[in-house]
Amino acid sequence: MSDDKPTPSPEEQPGAAKAAPASQEEAPPKPPWEDKPVPPVPSDAADDPDVAALAAGVEDAVVEAVAFADQVTVTIPREKVLEACRFLKEERGFSFLVDLTAVDWPEREEGRFDVIHWLHRFEDNRRLRLRTVVAEGEPVASVTGVWKTANWLEREAYDMFGIHFEGHPNLERILTWEGFNGHPLRKDFPVEGIDTGAAIYPDVYPQGGGPMVDGEEKEGA
């Protein structure tokens, strides 16, 4: 196939024509793939209907709302997580929790972790991201009561970051084993891993043992 400039003729490619109307004309504007990429820029999204409704429905729930790449991120205070999620599910129809994860910012002052909830509404296929800033050692409310999906995703966030989800029915490690010391996705966890020793010398880490041992006592936090 040729590597030179695209010569798509609209008769042959009805699909290409729609996406790249620029190529129909002889005079450039260049098609977007010939141009420099245009990165999305963040903009304020306080007037987004869902954000507005959340701000109205739950007191002090919206700290900040940013739209970036067509995705709205609402920052909510840690205390309001459960309330806001309930509200969004019950009043705004966000019945589907797509994803729940965390981000580690070890240097940040207001709190080390971002906990991210990524919600979906089926009626009009809208998505909304909730961001909660959580400091190390602070608990954040579990949303397992709102969406059952949250169960394993919260366990994973707990396992990987050590964020404690309050009210989770079964907050255990999920990808690493009980008794593993450390939270691998924290930025201060070395990439090459740590010498756990647990599998080889079970007495070194007495609270769990290797992955094949069922932990009788669960790690506290």
Add this chain to the structure above:
Amino acid sequence: MDQPLYQFLIIPAVKIVAILAVLLLVVAYLTFFERKVLAYLQVRLGPNRVGPKGWLQPIADAFKLLVKEDLIPSKAERFVFLLAPCLIIVPALLVWSVIPFTGETTVFGLLSEPIPAYLTDINIGILFVLGVSSVGVFGIILGGWASNSKFSLMGGLRSAAQMVSYEVPMGFAVVSVLLMAGSLSLVRIVEVQREAHMWFFLPGILALGIYFICGVAETNRNPFDLPEAESELVAGFHTEYSGMKFALFFLAEYANMLVIGSLVAVLFFGGWLRPFPNVEFLAFLDVIPPFFWFASKVGVVIFIYMWFRGTFPRYRFDQLMAVGWKWLLPLSLANVAVIALGILVKNHLLKG
């Protein structure tokens, strides 16, 4: 003095050795046959590397199993663990003492007088077969239990329930044949089919179906292979067995398949008789030895077994039980009643 020794010791001994040798060879090649049949059902070639066209594959398999390390799990019940394979292989071979795979033979003219080719004909032959082959289930249960593995135990339990429940309709299916034949002797059953000018599968078509389905279940073959359901119970009752002990389970399964196949041939398809044994103008078929007829009938049954295996998914345990107790048992009972009634009508009303 000469005669009795010759008759009671040497001939049976020779026959036993011959039957065992042929049987084990057939069983070995049955595995080869099965692998080939399955392969062709599954658009592949099957074993074709060992020896010409893969014909030495069973030998290689047997050798591999023989030299394989013989593991006994450390927590296993040692004695029972060793006993179980014996318990399953002995009945599977013992049954062959009464199965009439051919009539009388002169061994290609070597003997002046024809002698029966089968080992013995006892007057309770079919009962003997049913009784002895039921002992095999103990091998499975004990093997499953003694392995001290939960998967094995569940396999053993499944198999116990399955074999016990399917033996009942199987027995009834046999009973309906017995009603028609009026004898428990397997040789006699074949002879009756010759005299009656009819093989029993015609009046006993339902019995044949029931017997065949139960036979599949009794030998733990697909779609009733739950005791060793690979995807559920790893390998069921023989999960912990390896080497020759595993081979014994394996051999027993195939020997039992052959038994079921032989009984289908004997009970329903006239054993070693050629088709239409009383029709004169088909007499040229007699050049083919009776054993061939027997073997081809068994072969067809075995082939259907393999066909099943290539076609069907596996039943679930409760469904299996439901099929056995809710369908096969009433059907077989009704079948016995109908056949009994038919015989009554034939013997009394029609003649009278």
Add this chain to the structure above:
Amino acid sequence: MGGPLEPLFDVEEMELSFGPQHPATHGVLRVQLKLDGEKILDARPIIGYLHRGTEKLFEQEPFNQCIPHTDRLDYIAAPTNNQGFVVTVEKLLGITIPPRAAYIRMILAELGRISSHLLWLATHAIDLGAITPFFYTFREREEILDLFEAYCGARLTLNAMRVGGLPYDLPDGWVERCAEMMEAFPAHIDEYETLLTENRIWKKRTVGIGVISAEEAIDWGLTGPPLRGSGVKWDIRKVFPYDRYDEVDFEVPIGKNGDTYDRYLVRMEEMRQSVRIIQQCMDRLPDGPIMAKVPKVLRAPEGMVYASVEAPKGELGYFIVTTPKGSQPYRCHVRPPSFVNLQSLPVLVDGLLVADLVAVIGTLDIVLGEIDR
């Protein structure tokens, strides 16, 4: 008399560790079962045996070097994994890819979907005791893998996409070869269906097993065929079209009862739809470049972006957080469909038998590579 009957024997629940080495768990899944006889009282999936820290590795490497890691998530359908990642990064960087690249990506992704569904069908059938479909499906899967090999040299871990387009154009004759295969493939699907769809035992083993209602499925976060099997018409390719899925015509099959059988039918139909997509893509395949003009070193703006693709198993999403001028993800979270789908296993198998557990694990179509990451 009076009072409940004392059990004759010492009755206790049996604990059974189903896996991690077990033929039916499709990898190193372990399910801790509590059994009453064969009845499942409680099933607890235990995962993590294949955890390789993929998300940590993403944080260490430039965007394009992350792509090989995505191959190893759902190693059955590598193209969709690549696609999910590059689509996300392109969204973050604001890259539009040339149409030819988009169409080739769709062809590869749909081939990957077919190959994944074929593997699913093979293992699902073999789990339920039907061994023959395995060999039939692998015959076709082999052809697809050959196509992959002809395209990029790899068969399983393709590493076939780049941010901004594709590393290679299609080799000569590839389209014809693929067209030939797609021509013949619907007949092969019929062949599998004759083996299973109307088979009474197959129906007995799948109809009414592992039922989940639409509401429950949404609550548990199911996506992909398990969600569609429950009757929710939801497919990322339709809802949030990426690449050029908005330009091709295809149906989203849904089930009614949300049982194993419906999920089976949904996947079978999905394969047919994939064939349709591939054929349309090949008909319209435009000439032109296969890479957008992207800088050698990709530098992202600060922000967080989530984008997802419809992987064979469900919604495969990547959530990427970047720092200003970041040349690598600061954080990259994968939303693996299998992980979330597997979570519902205890609900699906509640009260069923051990044999059904196998059917349900099969019908969820999990891949441990992406569950454990």
